[in-house]
Each structure stands twice: as structure tokens, then as C-alpha cells.
Amino acid sequence: MDAIASNAPLVVFIVIGTIAVAASFLVVMMRNPVHSALFLLLTFLCVAVLFVIKAAEFVAAVQVLVYAGGIMVLFLFVVMLINVRHLPDEKMTTSYTLGGIGVGVAIFVLFFAVVRTGAYHDEAPNAAKKLTTVREQVLTQHPTDPNKLVRKWRAKDNRNAEAIGMALYRDYLVPFEVASLFLLVAMIGAIVIGKRELSALEEETAPDYMLERVETEKEVKDLVNAN
Amino acid sequence: MNTPLMHYLVWPLVKFLIAFIIVQVLVAAMNWIERRLLGLFQARLGPNRVGYKGLLQIIADPVKFLLKEDIVPASAEKVAYFLGPILPLIPAFIVFCLIPFGPPPTFTVTRVNVGLLLILALTSTGVYGIILGGWASNNKYSLMGGLRSAAQMVSYEVPFGLSIVGVLMICGSLDLVTIVRYQETNAWNFLPQIVACFIFLVAMNAENNRTPFDLPEAESELVAGYHTEYSAMKFAFFMLAEFSMMIVNSCLMVTLFFGGWTLGMFGIGLTTDVLRHMGMFGGILGTLIFVTKVMLFMLIYVWFRATFPRFRFDQLMDLGWKWMIPLALGNIFVTAIFILAGQERLMYWIGIVSIGLAAMYLFKPKPKRAAAPGKVAHAS
Numbered sequence: 001m002d003a004i005a006s007n008a009p010l011v012v013f014i015v016i017g018t019i020a021v022a023a024s025f026l027v028v029m030m031r032n033p034v035h036s037a038l039f040l041l042l043t044f045l046c047v048a049v050l051f052v053i054k055a056a057e058f059v060a061a062v063q064v065l066v067y068a069g070g071i072m073v074l075f076l077f078v079v080m081l082i083n084v085r086h087l088p089d090e091k092m093t094t095s096y097t098l099g100g101i102g103v104g105v106a107i108f109v110l111f112f113a114v115v116r117t118g119a120y121h122d123e124a125p126n127a128a129k130k131l132t133t134v135r136e137q138v139l140t141q142h143p144t145d146p147n148k149l150v151r152k153w154r155a156k157d158n159r160n161a162e163a164i165g166m167a168l169y170r171d172y173l174v175p176f177e178v179a180s181l182f183l184l185v186a187m188i189g190a191i192v193i194g195k196r197e198l199s200a201l202e203e204e205t206a207p208d209y210m211l212e213r214v215e216t217e218k219e220v221k222d223l224v225n226a227n
Numbered sequence: 228m229n230t231p232l233m234h235y236l237v238w239p240l241v242k243f244l245i246a247f248i249i250v251q252v253l254v255a256a257m258n259w260i261e262r263r264l265l266g267l268f269q270a271r272l273g274p275n276r277v278g279y280k281g282l283l284q285i286i287a288d289p290v291k292f293l294l295k296e297d298i299v300p301a302s303a304e305k306v307a308y309f310l311g312p313i314l315p316l317i318p319a320f321i322v323f324c325l326i327p328f329g330p331p332p333t334f335t336v337t338r339v340n341v342g343l344l345l346i347l348a349l350t351s352t353g354v355y356g357i358i359l360g361g362w363a364s365n366n367k368y369s370l371m372g373g374l375r376s377a378a379q380m381v382s383y384e385v386p387f388g389l390s391i392v393g394v395l396m397i398c399g400s401l402d403l404v405t406i407v408r409y410q411e412t413n414a415w416n417f418l419p420q421i422v423a424c425f426i427f428l429v430a431m432n433a434e435n436n437r438t439p440f441d442l443p444e445a446e447s448e449l450v451a452g453y454h455t456e457y458s459a460m461k462f463a464f465f466m467l468a469e470f471s472m473m474i475v476n477s478c479l480m481v482t483l484f485f486g487g488w489t490l491g492m493f494g495i496g497l498t499t500d501v502l503r504h505m506g507m508f509g510g511i512l513g514t515l516i517f518v519t520k521v522m523l524f525m526l527i528y529v530w531f532r533a534t535f536p537r538f539r540f541d542q543l544m545d546l547g548w549k550w551m552i553p554l555a556l557g558n559i560f561v562t563a564i565f566i567l568a569g570q571e572r573l574m575y576w577i578g579i580v581s582i583g584l585a586a587m588y589l590f591k592p593k594p595k596r597a598a599a600p601g602k603v604a605h606a607s
Contacts, residue, residue: 032304034304034307034359034362035306035307038307038310038359041355057339057340057341057345058341058344061341061344061345061347061348062344062348063348064345064348064349064351064352065344065347065348065351068348068351068352069347069348069351069352069354069384070351070381070384072355073354073355073358073377073380073381074377074381076355076358076359076362076377077358077374077377077378077381080358080361080362080370080373080374080377081374160340160341161340161341161344161401
């Protein structure tokens with residue numbers, strides 16, 4: 001029992017990590033886009049659990065809030081609006097497969113090398129700010145007085161959300177604002193592209209569902225003008 | 228039994244189970260309370276046949292749901308169809324681990340330092356059941372309901388989250404216990420954050436798909452919306468999740484704006500320290516105060532439903548994006564100015580003045596009508 005308790009983070013990591021990897025494989029393997037989206041959701045949730053293991057509960061909560069609660073809902077919304085039930089039964093592999101696998105392996109090796117040598121186990125100047133792991137928290141408990149343990153635990157991880165706030169809004173305020181400005185520009189760009197009328201060339205090459213939309217818009221306009 | 232296991236697993240689970248059972252009993256009771264209250268509001272009786280004043284309806288309804296035939300549409304997407312009613316239940320139940328029902332540590336299940344954010348994250352995943360259920364039913368009305376729900380939930384999550392930011396800025400913590408402890412030494416947050424409180428009230432109604440925002444299940448347009456194709460216990464699961472989420476949102480409202488389990492401001496009255504001195508009885512008293520406040524907000528839900536007519540969809544979106552979000556952003560801006568000036572307590576006057584104005588508007592003497600015009604016309 002004690003062996004499991006002390007290795008709990010490792011056990012959880014292995015289980016959740018396996019699920020996350022399997023789910024992300026299924027995202028690309030599924031033929032039904034809604035099923036893909038659901039497995040992507042599962043991947044997001046698993047990644048959130050991995051964040052919790054590293055005692056980054058703020059990032060975990062934001063991960064669920066933004067990705068699972070916002071972005072995936074919009075994904076599903078679009079998939080359902082277009083209402084693609086099944087992708088056509090063609091081969092799921094293309095001539096790019098080999099190159100894709102190559103790039104994937106290269107990135108994996110790169111990450112593996114970086115993480116392996118301990119580039120992220122930083123002996124950084126702000127070592128005091130370094131976040132405590134779950135294991136450390138469990139080990140700090142007092143053997144007889146459970147209340148003492150809770151207080152210790154709280155005092156340690158209370159810095160987490162504050163540290164992120166300080167980093168974002170004080171130390172890195174300008175990059176943060178620039179990034180949000182980029183997002184705003186991207187959003188405006190998407191709206192402008194989505195709203196404009198198609199040119200003659202684009203009308204020839206555009207897929208059917210886009211033309212249908214343009215036609216209905218024209219019909220509505222004509223109706224409004226006629227009245 | 229070793230201590231960490233008891234401390235981290237067994238006791239939280241026991242506490243969660245107790246909280247869970249109490250909340251589920253409240254959910255079942257809410258069904259009866261809502262129908263009786265709607266009867267009262269609409270000058271009719273409501274259910275009054277089964278048991279004393281219809282109280283046994285609480286048991287009769289679940290039994291009916293259990294015994295009814297469970298029909299699965301032949302063309303439904305089976306997996307998603309089954310997941311639909313179950314998915315919203317999971318976050319609706321887990322959230323009760325995070326809510327402080329009474330003075331800590333005995334009467335709170337867990338204490339997470341980003342508890343509020345975690346609650347928001349969990350509740351935001353509740354929409355999947357509605358979307359999936361609507362899509363998997365393979366029915367146009369269901370799909371429309373699901374799509375409407377997705378658009379509405381995503382839109383109103385923004386003012387919902389933004390209205391909380393003001394409270395966070397004043398209290399300086401995401402920990403619900405700290406927020407309550409702040410409110411008992413200062414004023415309850417609805418005074419300095421009256422605008423945020425109002426936005427939260429509207430947004431939580433929209434998040435729960437309650438009338439006037441129940442467009443995903445508007446019966447005059449979409450039959451029953453996303454749960455058109457659901458019957459028996461699956462339908463009951465949707466209802467269960469909806470009522471559980473209503474209780475969650477009421478709990479949040481009480482914790483964030485109305486002082487949680489305490490009954491006092493500026494350190495006077497039934498504060499946490501006073502309750503702790505009373506020992507176990509104080510804890511139970513605090514929990515009772517909390518539950519009473521929560522039930523008051525559940526009544527406001529019903530009151531809303533009985534009072535307001537349903538919005539049109541474009542009106543709903545206009546209200547969300549053009550009024551609620553700018554209002555919430557403005558509230559954050561004003562709060563930030565007051566905090567920068569170090570004059571948080573001046574903000575109480577915003578609340579007092581707004582409440583005063585509202586009271587004056589509500590209780591102003593009405594001009595007497597000379598004669599009932601309808602009767603005259605009828606007589607002539």
C-alpha cells in the first residue's frame with residue numbers, strides 16, 4: 001500500500017499518459033469527425049491531469065477551461081453545422097505519410113534529447129519559485145498531526161497562480177499584449193476573408209457549399225432590394 | 228489504515244458522498260418546489276394529488292422515469308447517443324467536491340487554491356452532453372437545439388467569467404474559502420460588485436438554459452430541442468444535470484457575492500471564528516445558512532422563469548455580446564481604478580446607491596386609475 005502511495009504520481013502518469021497518446025492516435029484514425037473531436041477532448045483532459053501531476057494546477061484548469069470548454073465546443077459546432085457524417089472511404093494514407101513520420105520522429109528525438117539532459121530541470125536563479133511536485137507534498141506530511149500537513153501544503157502551492165500572474169502581467173507584459181494583439185488581428189482577418197464577395201476566378205474553383213451560401217446571400221439581397 | 232490515505236482519500240470521499248446525497252435530495256425536491264411555485268405564480272394549484280400537498284411527487288417522478296420504455300432511435304449514432312445524457316452529469320457531480328459548504332476544514336471536501344477556476348473549467352464541459360445528444364439523435368430539431376446551446380453557452384461563458392474577475396481583484400484569491408473569509412471582514416461582495424452580481428445572475432440563467440434563455444429547448448420552435456429523442460431515464464439524466472448545475476451556480480453566487488456560510492459583515496455577526504467557537508454545532512449552522520441562501524437563489528431561478536418571456540435568438544446574442552460583455556469589462560475597469568486608488572470601500576456606495584434606486588423604482592407610489600376602462604366599454 002505504501003509503495004503504491006509513494007509512487008502514486010508515477011502510476012497516474014503511466015496510466016494517463018498512455019490514454020493521452022492512444023486518444024491522440026485515435027483522433028487521426030477516426031473516420032467520423034465528431035468522434036475525432038471527442039478523442040481530442042479526451043487528450044486535452046489527460047494533458048490537464050499531467051499538468052496536475054507536475055503541481056501546475058492553474059495551467060491544468062486553464063487547459064480545461066480554454067481548450068475543452070471553449071475551443072472544442074466551437075470545433076464541434078462547426079463540424080455539426082457542416083454536418084459531415086462520414087469521410088469518404090478512401091485511403092487514409094497519402095504520399096506524404098513517409099515524410100510526416102520522418103518529421104515526427106525527428107521532433108520526438110529533439111524533445112527527448114532536450115528533456116533527457118535536464119534542460120528543464122533548471123537550477124534557475126529563482127529556485128525559490130520552483131513549483132513543488134505532488135510527491136514532495138505527500139512526503140512533507142506530519143506523521144501524527146494531519147492539520148499540520150494541510151497547512152504546509154497550502155503555503156507551498158499558493159504561489160502557483162500568483163507566480164503566473166506576476167510573470168504574465170509584470171515581467172512579460174509587453175510580449176503578452178503583443179501576442180493578444182496578434183490574436184485580435186488574426187480574428188479580424190478571418191472575419192474579413194469570410195465576409196467578402198468571391199471574385200470570378202474563385203467562384204470557378206470554390207467548393208459547392210461555399211457557392212450555395214453565396215447564392216442564398218444574393219437571393220436574400222435581391223429580395224430585400226425588391227421590397 | 229495509514230494517515231495520508233485517510234486524509235487524502237477516505238475522508239474527502241465520505242464528505243463528498245454526504246454533500247452529494249444532500250444535493251441530490253435537494254435536486255429531487257426542486258422539481259416539486261418549482262412546479263408548486265410555478266402554480267403559485269400562475270394562479271393555479273400545481274401537483275397536489277400524490278401525498279401531502281403533492282410531496283410524494285418527488286418519489287413518483289423518478290419511479291415513472293425508471294419504468295418508462297427507453298426508446299433509442301434506429302438512426303441514432305449509438306455511442307454518442309448514450310454519452311449525451313451521461314457527460315453533463317460528471318462535471319455537475321464533481322464540482323460539489325470543490326464548493327465550501329461550511330467553515331473549513333471539516334465542512335469543505337477539498338480546498339484547492341485555484342478552486343474557482345477549476346469549477347469554471349468543469350462546468351464549461353457540461354455543454355458537451357447537450358451538443359452530442361442533439362447531434363447523435365439524428366433529428367433536425369435536436370441538432371438545432373444542440374447548435375443553439377453551443378453558441379449560447381460559449382457566448383455567455385465570457386460575461387460569466389468576466390463578472391467573476393472583479394471579485395477576484397477585490398479578494399485577491401481564486402480560493403473560495405479565502406473569498407468567503409474576505410467577505411466576512413469586509414462587506415459581502417454584492418455591495419462593491421453589484422454590476423458583476425447582476426451580470427452573473429443573468430449569465431448563470433443563460434448557462435443553465437433556463438427561461439428566458441431556454442432557446443435550445445424552445446418548445447414552440449424545436450419540439451423539445453436537444454432532448455426531443457430522449458425518453459425515460461436518459462431524459463431524467465438531462466434534467467438531473469440541469470438542476471445540479473443550477474444548484475452549482477447558486478452555490479457560486481452565494482460564495483462569491485453573498486458571503487458563503489457566514490451571516491455577518493465587517494467582522495460582526497456569525498463569522499467563521501464565531502462558528503468555529505461553537506464547534507460541531509457551529510459548522511452545521513454555517514452549512515444550514517449556506518443551504519438556505521442557495522435555496523433562495525433557486526427560488527429566484529423559478530421566479531425568473533415565471534416572469535420573463537423567452538428571447539429571440541438574435542436578441543439573446545445581442546444581449547450577450549453587445550451589453551453583458553462591455554458591461555463586465557467596464558466593471559473590471561472601474562474596479563481596477565478604485566483598487567489602484569486604494570479606495571475599495573468607496574465602491575460600497577455604488578452598491579448602496581443602485582439598490583436604493585432600484586428600491587425607489589419598485590416601491591414608488593403608483594398613480595391610481597380613475598376607472599377600469601374595460602368595464603366601461605363593456606357596459607356601453
